[in-house]
Amino acid sequence: MIPSLLPAEAASRFYMHWVNADQPVRQKQVELLSQHNLSTLDFTALLQNETSSGFTLARAMRRLRNLVIASLIYRDLGGKADLDEVVSTMTAFAEFAIRTQTRALTEEMIAAHGTPMSATSDEEQELIVLGMGKLGGGELNVSSDVDLIFVYPENGDTHPSEPGQRPLSNQEFFTRLGKRLINALSEISEDGFVFRVDMALRPNGTSGPLVSSINAVEQYLIVQGREWERYAWIKARPLTGRKKDIAALESIVLPFVYRRYLDYGVIDAIRTMHHQIRAEVLRQEKMHPERNNNVKLGRGGIREIEFLTQMFQLIRGGRDVSLRNRSTREILHILVGKRQIGQDISDQLLDSYTFLRNLEHRLQYLDDAQTHVLPANLDDKTLVANMMGYTRSENLLQELQKHRAFVAAQFDEIFSDKSAVAPEASQTVLYQPILINQEENEQLAAIEAKLGPLGFTETRPAAQRILALWKANRIQSLSDNSRNRLMSLINLVLPQIANTCANPLLSLSRLLDFFESIARRSAYLSLLTEYPATLGRLIRMMDASDWAAQYLTRHPILLDELLDVRTLLAPPDWPGFTAELDNQLAIERGDTERQMDFLRDMHHAQLFRLLAQDLEGVLTVEHLADHLSKLADIIIEATIREAWLAMPNRHTDTPRFAVIAYGKLGGKELGYASDLDLIFLYEDDHVDAPMLYARLAQRFITWMTSPTSAGRLFDVDIALRPDGASGLMVSSLASFEKYQKASAWTWEHQALTRARFCAGDESIGERFEAIRNDILRQPRDAASVQHDVFSIRQKMHDAHPNRSALFDLKHDTGGMIDIEFAVQYLVLMHAKTCPELTGNIGNIALLVLCEKIGLIPAGLGQAVADIYRNFRRRQHQIRMQGAEFSRVAPEMVEEEIAKVRELWDTVFSVKR
Structure with a gap:
């Protein structure tokens, strides 16, 4: 910020008139207050x-208000206060004034009419004053009105406690109180006013x-609440009222403002609201050309920055509590941490926001007027420029234009109408052939006629699939608007599928299955409409x-991950x-369902990013397995902690578990759909430990396996x-140690070769690793171990018969299980003399x-x-195409099978 070229007494007519009315007392008051940050004033x-x-x-409140405003002008123009101090001071004073006046007026009302009480209980009632807009956001202007909403807890009547008190209904009591509060704040007297009040x-x-x-309020929001009101209620902040009543009100407001799904439909709603505001501004500018520099509502102004931040809040705030912050500036910082916008964009938006808000304040410093428009008068315009640090108004206008152009460009990037990006999608290429009143064969022929020129070769089955989607009950029950949007999306993707997919018909079928699954969720259709580039990534994934394709169809919320390829392909x-x-x-503690949903959402999103990187060829099978295993470890750790903290009667905050x-x-070889083989250990002398930890294990399994609205995490095998x-x-x-040394079977020691501590108490984990090493390094009889290994291998072979002519990469002789058994046998037989074999380093390294x-x-x-490694890669590729078994033609792996058999024969000194 460039320092002001003028002091307060030369720049602000309000300051000059106020000080001159009582010199030198007022000047001394200002100088004394201005020695410190004003936001800390008592x-x-x-x-x-x-x-x-x-x-x-x-009168005292009005005099105090003038002193605060004058001191802010003095410090701000003197280079001692920044934007944060100005808005924080004004917010703090507004809160103080509202609370003080509400308290005093409530006492007067109770003295006259008695105490308002609930009709259903003996509880006293208090007025809840909600600060909206910039007051709610903690960023109030120096000469702003305050947007307020008045709410009271319950209907009922006042209970008189003194003779002569006239009872009122709670509605009448709080209505009178509200009117008196408005007058106390906004009525103009010889000392001016405290705050203008807007109740709209x-x-x-x-x-x-x-x-x-x-x-x-609840009935209104449910039945009549409109999209623009969701935007307004983001800022709602209770300034008065009892905690219990505030909590009850917030439990109603939050679901109205924040949807539990990603709400991309809000983009169009904000776009419409912005168009209405712009239309009104343009109308005013035509009537008054001198008002064409509105720093708040004009193009690239403050309101567009607020729209940008609140768009992200409305889309994601239902799933991410941290985005419910009411401050525009704070949200810009949070969005960087959430990787929704880049640091450079955030910095520039904050710079523009600061410039525009400082300019707004200087416009208001002139006469303490609630204005957002640069003055038409050249002298006043020059005064404002001087306050902004510029010698000439032209220099100020140039800087203003630079900031407005940047803000407008960022706004347009998000809120421009995306239908203009792909006009071919609005030409209803397929819509009319489907709607025409003809027999099915004629409809199919009409659709085929459209598909051929787009590049499809299998036009008849493609047409059949499209027509089947259109006739599905789920699609027919949609509104006309949703059907039109869906058909526009289909028209948009058809050329891409025909020209980019290895198997266009198969990819089309997968994509239409997906479209059918999300058709009733307008937010997902909005996302794909608002972000056409996402469609391309979606098609590549389906192909x-x-x-x-099936995973995304089960979890369509993951479409959000496709928006930003930088985030999608970033290393974990x-x-x-x-x-x-x-x-x-931690934020959601106390709401188990929300915690379970959040665990699933986070797991699914990260797994999906790994899936995208896998399909792009960024990850090897080993690296993918490492990441999936790490992800599972983190989820298990968090689940154990939260499940324990949710348990009653626990004897410690940290379980010895x-x-x-x-x-x-x-073995850190987890796949996308692998279940988890787990055991649970504890070391705790508390008398209730066995029961508590058994209950914890059961709760953990429930948290992991139960299907919720967000899906499920893992199947768990114990x-x-x-x-x-x-x-x-x-x-x-x-x-556990006693069992392993005295009772465990050979196959259990085989399993121990691929066991490790993954979550919980680290000291128990260290003890387990020591026990594991001790068990694996015991001397063993080779004949006995070989007999047991062969027996187990035969049982596994019999349990997975392969009656096809193909080779099963995992179960057939010469496959992956033979390799794993050979490695496990080597570990069991030689770890005594080669202790490094007990390292959990995986089969390849072993x-x-x-x-x-x-x-x-x-x-x-x-x-x-x-x-x-090659078998794992092939198995992975086959499973990614949805095959039930990982099987290939034997001649493709003939040499590999022979080499695995050679290993078996060598390790066991037998022929198979």
């Missing part, structure tokens, strides 16, 4: 100074009652993987992910616990290690490691 003490001088409360944002606006009960930030997860779960991962998670299905759900560390230390002939270990 308004109570200052008001007492006025009332102790004999002034009434009403209340339910039903100026035609509605001045005050409403909480129940009336690349049937599993991805696990510390940031964990911090955000923990923070949001650990989760041990086996199988794919234990069959590997000591004594299997007949054993306890949780085991003490001592009993094969290479076994070759290095001479347990496998030179070259064989590396060769089979490469085969195992």
Whole structure:
């Protein structure tokens, strides 16, 4: 900010007139107050100074208001105050004035009419004054009105306590109180006013009652609440009232403002509201050309920055509590952390916002007038320019234009009508052929005639699929607007599918399945309409993987992840992910359903990003498995913590409890749809520990496996616990160790080779790792172990018969399980003399290690490691196309099968 070229007494007529009315007393008051940040003023003490001088409360408040405004002008133009101090001071003073006057007037009303009481209980009633707009956002102007809404808790009547008190209904009591409060703040006297008051944002606006009960507010918002009111209620902040009543009101308002899904339909609503505001501004400018520089409502003005931030809030605030912040400036910072806008854009928007708000204040400093328009008078325009640090008004206008152009460009990037981007989508290429009153064959022929020129070769089955979608009950029940939007999207994607997809018909079918699943959710149709580039990414994903298509169809909320390719393809930030997860779960404590939904949302979103990177070829199978395993570890850790904190009668805030991962998670080889093989251990001498930790394990499984509105997390298998299905759900560390040393079967020790601590108490995790190493490094009889391994392998082979002519990459002889069993046998037999084999480093690294230390002939270990990696990659690719079994033609892997059999024969010294 460039310093003002003029001091307060030369720039502000308001300041000059106010000071001159009582020189030098007022000048001294200002200089004294202005030695410190004004947002920390003790308004109570200052008001007492006025009332102790004999002034009434009403007059004292006005005198204090003038002193505060004058001191702000003095500090701001003197370069001592920044924008934050100005708006924070004005907000704090407004809150003080409203609370003080409400309290005093309530006492007077009670003295005359008795105490307002609930009709259904003996509870006293208090007025809730809601600060809206910039007051609610903590960013009030120096000469702004205050937007207020008055609410009272319940209907009832006042209860007189003194003779002569005339009872009133609560409605009448609080209506009178509200009117008196408005007069106390806004009535103009010899000392001016405190604040202008605007009540137009209340339910039903100026035609509605001045005050409403909480129940009336609820009924209004449910039945009549409009989109622009959601925008207004974002800023609603209670300034008075009881905590219990405020909580009840907020429980009604929050669901109205913030949808639990991603609400992209709000973009069109804000666009419409913006057009209406712009139309009114343009009308005023035509009538008064001198008012063509409105820094608030004009093109690229303050309101467009507010619209930008509140658009993100309305879309995402239902799922992300941190976006419910009421401050425009704070939201711009938060959006950077949420990766919704870039740091450079946020910085520039904040710079423009600060410039425009400072300019707005200087316009108001002139005469303490509520104006947002640059003056037409050249002298006044030059005064404002000087206050902004410019010698000439032309320089100010140039800087203003620069900021407005930037803001307007950012606004247009989001709010421009996207239908203009793809005019071919509005030409209803397929709409008329479907609607015509003809037989089905004629309709199909008409659709085919449109598809051929677009590049489709299989026109008849494609036409059949499109017509089937259109005739589906779900589509026919849509509104005309939604059907038109859906058909526009289909028209838009058809050329892309025909010209970019490897299998256009299959991709079209997957995409239409997806469209049918989201058709009734207008927010998703809005997202795809508002962000056409997202359609291209969606088509590529549908073309690349049937599993991805089905996953997205089950979780359409993940469309949001396709908006920004930079975020979509960014490497996982696990510390940031964990911090955000923990923070949001902490906010939602007390609402288990919301916590469970949030865990699922976070897991699904991160998994989807990994899926996108996988399909783009950014991740190897090993790196993907590492990331999926890390993701599962984080989710398990958070779930254990929150499930424990939600338990009653727990004896400690941190459970002495650990989760041990086996199988794919234990070996860090997790896939997209893998279940979790887990066991639970504890070490706690508390008398209730066994019962509490069994209950915790059960709650954990419920949190992980239960389907909610957001889907499910994982299937959990606890069959590997000591004594299997007949054993306890949780085991003490001592009993686990005893079982492993005295009772465990060979297959359980095989499983232990791929086990690791993944979440919970780290000290228990360290003890488990020590026990694991001790067990795996025990001496063993080779013949006995080999017999058990062969027996287990045969059982697995029999359980997965392959009656096809194809080779099953996992289960058939020479496949992945043979490799895994061979590695596990080597670990069990040689860890005693080669303790490094107990490291949980995965099958590929273990094969290479076994070759290095001479347990496998030179070259064989590396060769089979490469085969195992290749088999995993093929298995992954096949499953991504939705196949039930991972099978290939035997001749494709003939050499690999032979090499795996060679490993088996070498390790076990037998022929298969």
